[in-house]
Amino acid sequence: MIIVTGGAGFIGSNIVKGLNDRGCDDILVVDNLTNMVKFKNIQGLKVHDYMDKYVFMDALKAGKFNHEKIDVIFHEGACSDTMEYNGKYMMENNFEYTKNVLHFCLDRKIQLMYASSASTYGSGAHGFREEPACEEALNVYAFSKLFFDNYLRRLLPTAQSQVVGLRYFNVYGPQENHKGKMASMIYQMYNQWKAERKVRLFGEYDGYGPGEQTRDFIYVKDVVKVNFYFWDHPEISGIFNCGTGHAHPFNTCAKAVLNHFGSGELEYVPFPEVLKGKYQSFTEADATNLLAAGYDGGFTPIEEAAEEYCQILDKTGGYYVYER
Secondary structure, eight states: OEEEETTTSHHHHHHHHHHHHTTOOOEEEEEOTTSGGGHHHHTTSOOSEEEEHHHHHHHHHTTTTTTSOOOEEEEOOSOOOTTOOOHHHHHIIIIIHHHHHHHHHHHHTOEEEEEEEGGGGTTOTTOSOSSGGGOOOSSHHHHHHHHHHHHHHHHGGGOOSOEEEEEEOEEEOTTOGGGGGGSOHHHHHHHHHHHHSEEEEEOSBTTBOTTOOEEOEEEHHHHHHHHHHHHTOTTOOEEEEESOSOOEEHHHHHHHHHHHHTOOEEEEEOOOGGGTTSOOSBOOOOOHHHHHTTOOOOOOOHHHHHHHHHHHHHHHSSOOOOOO
């Protein structure tokens, strides 16, 4: 059996789809469907069972999975809202939950891939290498992710099974509709154009010109490839950046969306006061360790990926179409 926590979410459902593409369907999806829109992400997927996140957490603690044959856990479940200010809630979801999954896997020598975040680099002023000198938390979400990464670092020297933390940079692609304001900028800009025939970006801020704030955008299909690379190489453990290593300004994304539609206006709005001091104006993964670990699957060029994604948004509203 394979367990995918957050399996009805954005990256989780793409991992489940990737598993199906590999012929795997003995999958337990763990999630919280309080946001009922997420059911659309998994309704066409082939899985063995579904379990609510809180039921799963209790079952894990009670030892109900102790005798199950589990090959790997892809732990994507977390609170990913960077604007969530409830630190207790964030630590319960992103630290304690992940810690329980980690010890379950270590005790039973089960491979574990878990979602970390590029937010652990804060402003990025010190670079984007997987080392403490580069790391700082600008919000409680980033703190919860960094706190767990550091917890893992203390255990890795004695770990007898694989644990891989992937620091996701700016992921975009199908099945993110439920994320609302936290969905990717390509998704936001696509829907802005549909509503108003224009795309809006932040104006000048932090030394960057209008729309020139720059991020390392990575297509969700490539995120799945990176996860599967480590799954296929159980001898490798550690914390790795999951980004392309090549940053692009938001203007590049906007132009890709406008090119898809063949028309439209690009408008710049004042940078919001609420985000000042809490915003990454530049991110670019240092891919040195990822490449040194042997990953050679490459990354989809942003123009190509954005066009493919926009076509999926055109046809299905952003969901995959499955054969019946």
